[in-house]
Structure formats: C-alpha cells, structure tokens
Amino acid sequence: MPAVELESDPIALYLRLAERARVEGIDTAPAALATADAAGRPSVRIVLLRRVDARGFVFFTNYDSRKGRDLTANPRASLCQHWPTLEEQIRVEGPIERVTAVESDAYFAGRPRESQLGAWASDQSAVLEGRPVLEARLEEIEQRFANQPVPRPPHWGGVRIIPERIEFWYGRSGRLHDRLLYTRAGNVWETSWLFP
Numbered sequence: 001m002p003a004v005e006l007e008s009d010p011i012a013l014y015l016r017l018a019e020r021a022r023v024e025g026i027d028t029a030p031a032a033l034a035t036a037d038a039a040g041r042p043s044v045r046i047v048l049l050r051r052v053d054a055r056g057f058v059f060f061t062n063y064d065s066r067k068g069r070d071l072t073a074n075p076r077a078s079l080c081q082h083w084p085t086l087e088e089q090i091r092v093e094g095p096i097e098r099v100t101a102v103e104s105d106a107y108f109a110g111r112p113r114e115s116q117l118g119a120w121a122s123d124q125s126a127v128l129e130g131r132p133v134l135e136a137r138l139e140e141i142e143q144r145f146a147n148q149p150v151p152r153p154p155h156w157g158g159v160r161i162i163p164e165r166i167e168f169w170y171g172r173s174g175r176l177h178d179r180l181l182y183t184r185a186g187n188v189w190e191t192s193w194l195f196p
Contacts, residue, residue: 010166010182010189011054014090017168018052026083033059034078035070043070047079050107056160057092058099060107064155065124071096077161087171092163094184099158108152116150117141167194 007013018028029048036042043066051058057079061068071077078093098104108116121138128134163184170178179194 006180006191008189010163010168011052013168014052014166017088017090021083021086021088024086026085028081028083031057031059031079031081033067034080035067036074036076037070038073040074043067049079049081050158056094056162058103058158058160060104060156060158062119062122062124062153062156063098067125068155068159069125071159077159079161089169091167091169092161092165094162094164097160097162099160101157104157105152107158108156109149113150116152117145119156120145120150120153172196 007016021028029050030046031049032044033047034042034044045067047059047061047067049057049059063072075096076094077096078091080089080091082089108119111119117138120141121134165184166182168178168180168182170180172178175196177196179196181192181194182189183192184190
C-alpha cells in the first residue's frame with residue numbers, strides 16, 4: 001500500500017479516494033448508515049450515497065421510514081464505507097439536515113420510473129400484510145400517474161450528513177493499520193493519527 005497522504009481538506013481526500021476506487025471497479029455508493037431513535041436505540045442499514053461535496057454526504061429516503069423517524073428524533077448520523085479489495089474504510093459522523101426541495105426534486109426526476117412509482121406505493125418500514133397489498137398499491141399508483149411524469153412524494157427526499165469527524169482507515173500488515181482522523185473545529189479541519 002502506498003504511503004498515506006495528508007490533505008488539509010478531508011472531502012477532497014474522500015473524493016480522490018472514491019474516484020480511484022471507481023477506476024478499480026468498486027461501487028462507491030453503498031454505505032452503512034447508523035442512526036439512533038429518541039431513546040438512543042441504534043439501528044444500521046445500507047444506503048446509497050448519491051452526492052458528496054463540501055457541504056456533506058447525501059442519500060435519499062422516505063422521511064416516514066424508520067431511519068427518517070430516527071433522524072427526526074435524533075438528528076445525528078454516522079456512516080461507514082468499506083472497500084475490502086483496497087483495504088480502506090471511511091467513517092463519517094455529524095448532524096444531519098434535509099436537502100432542499102429543489103435538490104430532492106432534481107434527483108427524483110432522474111430516477112427510473114419504476115423507482116419513482118415505488119416511492120409512492122411503499123410505506124417504507126411499516127408492517128406489510130403481504131406482497132399482494134404492495135402490488136395492488138403499485139398498480140393503483142401506476143394508474144394514477146399513467147402517461148404523465150411522476151412527481152416527488154412530499155414524504156421523500158434527501159438527507160445530508162454534515163461531517164464533524166471523518167476517519168480514513170488503511171489496512172496494514174500485522175493489523176497495524178493507519179488511521180487518520182479529521183475533526184472539524186469551526187471552519188478548520190484538525191488532523192490526528194489514531195492507534196490501530
């Protein structure tokens with residue numbers, strides 16, 4: 001593994017590493033997202049990162065889902081990406097915010113029509129009495145929006161994690177890994193190395 005390079009901006013470092021991973025054929029969208037409800041009970045699932053820029057890390061979801069309810073009750077999250085073939089892992093922690101309606105509309109408009117219809121048909125995370133119920137709802141939604149664009153549901157949109165901590169983990173032999181931590185202090189990122 002090449003030497004780890006320090007950069008003053010962890011987002012720039014992330015984008016560089018993600019581009020290198022894509023060149024290597026790695027899908028860089030999947031990430032494990034951890035949330036906690038109002039009582040502090042944790043929950044983790046895989047989401048797809050759809051945008052990373054200086055403002056943060058964005059994924060899209062149903063705001064009424066379990067993760068959406070968790071984020072309303074406890075507006076902080078953590079995510080982790082692991083790229084095993086590169087022996088790299090990136091962890092991000094921070095508060096969240098919903099992206100603007102304009103951003104959510106633009107992303108939703110670019111989704112496959114089947115996914116757009118599914119966002120209307122599914123009460124994500126709610127109890128489902130059986131697959132036929134979902135299929136009947138989908139058929140009703142298909143009829144409702146036949147021969148017209150599917151608008152974004154009001155309960156669906158983007159969430160941005162505003163990073164306060166970003167850790168880059170690089171696998172090394174003997175489990176003596178390199179761990180580089182960026183911690184936001186105002187508008188400045190402070191760096192430190194962690195023991196493996």
